[in-house]
Structure formats: structure tokens, C-alpha cells
């Protein structure tokens with residue numbers, strides 16, 4: 404049967420606003436927490452309650468589609484197949500949420516044949532919505548949930564070839580510490596932070612990049628890249644629910660997404676290295692910058 408991506412988008416936007424109300428209703432001083440792999444890998448009751456709401460709304464609207472959520476994922480058991488699949492993170496940026504740092508979102512992705520096909524990322528703290536539909540472009544909307552914007556009309560985001568990133572030394576780069584505190588992903592992150600802040604080798608004291616930013620949410624980093632606010636987002640060890648929605652928004656805006664495994668462009672479940680680059684010229688046009696960055700990494 405035909406899949407109506409627009410209808411799925413509209414459903415996801417409505418779910419995102421409901422999630423936003425739940426997130427904003429939670430009192431940060433009253434948030435009960437648990438941790439997953441270590442004390443920096445946090446889950447709250449709100450993450451779980453939002454995921455429950457999202458999964459029950461989606462499974463009743465789309466009973467034949469698969470569902471993968473961060474909080475109900477069973478490592479080693481949950482698989483992403485070629486079936487139409489919702490891949491969601493109820494709160495991306497849980498650490499920010501717990502600290503009352505106003506940068507967290509709900510990330511709702513829909514993939515078909517493992518290709519990110521709809522992405523909805525909503526930051527309720529800023530009432531900021533990013534959406535993308537495969538083949539129809541990406542949008543950014545401020546004051547997204549206000550009554551007069553109930554009929555969806557965002558601003559189309561399209562990275563212009565003119566603004567394309569040409570040089571690592573002028574790039575604003577988003578990257579994250581993530582929640583792993585040891586192991587390969589941790590070591591590689593530490594190296595990237597240090598290397599990117601160092602001077603480059605031009606002998607004139609030039610810097611490797613303009614600066615680094617950590618928004619605390621993989622999905623919001625991808626959207627910032629899609630909107631041209633940062634030039635590159637790199638992170639080692641993201642999961643499918645961190646990237647599925649932002650991936651669609653980024654690529655529909657003309658950016659590119661590369662995984663650390665050459666040739667593997669699918670949203671994977673096993674914490675791969677992901678690199679997002681702004682630019683309207685496709686993978687070929689960005690080859691140089693990608694190669695330059697891989698050298699550093």
C-alpha cells in the first residue's frame with residue numbers, strides 16, 4: 404500500500420506538541436532519575452511517560468508499522484528492518500532537561516527501507532519545530548505551537564550553494580561528550596575535542612576550526628546543521644533514535660550525512676560514528692571537507 408508521508412508528518416507534529424506539553428509540565432526539581440550504563444547516562448520518568456504516549460498513539464494509528472524507541476529498545480534484540488518503522492527518542496537531551504537547560508527535544512523519525520523519510524524534531528523550551536519529508540524539503544518554525552500557527556506553515560530551510568562550507572578553519576563545529584565515559588567512543592571524542600581546538604599546521608597560528616558547540620542533543624545538532632547555524636556536527640556513538648529524524652531534516656535541507664562505516668548510510672542501532680555536513684552540493688561536493696575531518700578524527 405502507498406505510504407502517505409504527509410499524513411505521517413502531520414500525526415508526528417501533533418504527537419510532538421503533546422510530548423512538548425508533558426515535558427514542560429514536568430518540574431525539574433522533582434524529576435526522578437535512573438541511570439543506564441553509568442551516572443551520566445540518565446533516564447527520567449518523563450522520558451518513559453513520553454515514550455509510552457508516543458508508542459500508544461503510533462501503534463493505534465499505524466498498527467502495521469514497526470516501532471523502535473530509545474527507552475524500550477532491547478539491546479541485541481531490537482532490529483531495524485526494511486519495514487516502515489517509527490524510530491523515536493522521547494527526550495533527546497535528557498541531561499539538559501534534568502538541569503533545566505532549555506535545549507531538549509522530542510525526536511520522531513520514520514524510515515522506509517531504512518531510509519529516513521519523515522523527521523519531526525520539536526524543542527518545547529523554545530517552541531521551535533523542525534520537520535522534513537523525503538522529496539518535499541525541510542522546514543523550521545518558530546512559535547510553532549501557538550494557536551495561529553496551528554495550520555502548519557514553517558520557513559523552508561535550504562542550504563544555499565553559496566553558503567556552502569569550503570574550509571574547515573572557518574567552520575563552527577558541533578560535537579558532544581555523550582554519555583560514554585570510557586572505551587573507544589570516549590577516546591575518539593576526547594581526541595576530536597583536543598584536535599579541533601588546536602592550531603592548524605599553516606605555521607601562522609591559524610585555528611583548526613572557528614569553534615566548537617555542544618547543544619546537548621544529537622537531533623538539535625543535526626537541525627542546527629540543516630539550518631546552517633553550524634557547519635559540521637560530528638559525534639562518535641550515536642544511535643538510530645538520536646539521528647533518524649534529524650537525518651531526514653538535514654538531507655532534505657541539502658546537507659549530507661555520513662556514517663563512520665564507509666558505504667553504510669543507514670541509521671544503525673549500534674552506536675556508530677556519524678558526521679553531518681552542511682552544503683547543497685551533495686556528497687561529492689563535500690568530499691574534501693569530509694576527508695579533511697576524517698584525518699583529524
Ligand code: IPD
Nearest residue numbers: 494495496497579581619620621
Ligand atoms: C543523547 C544526546 C547527547 C548525545 C548522546 C545521546 P539522550 O541522547 O543526544 O547530546 O551526545 O549521544 O545519547 O540520552 O539525551 O536521549
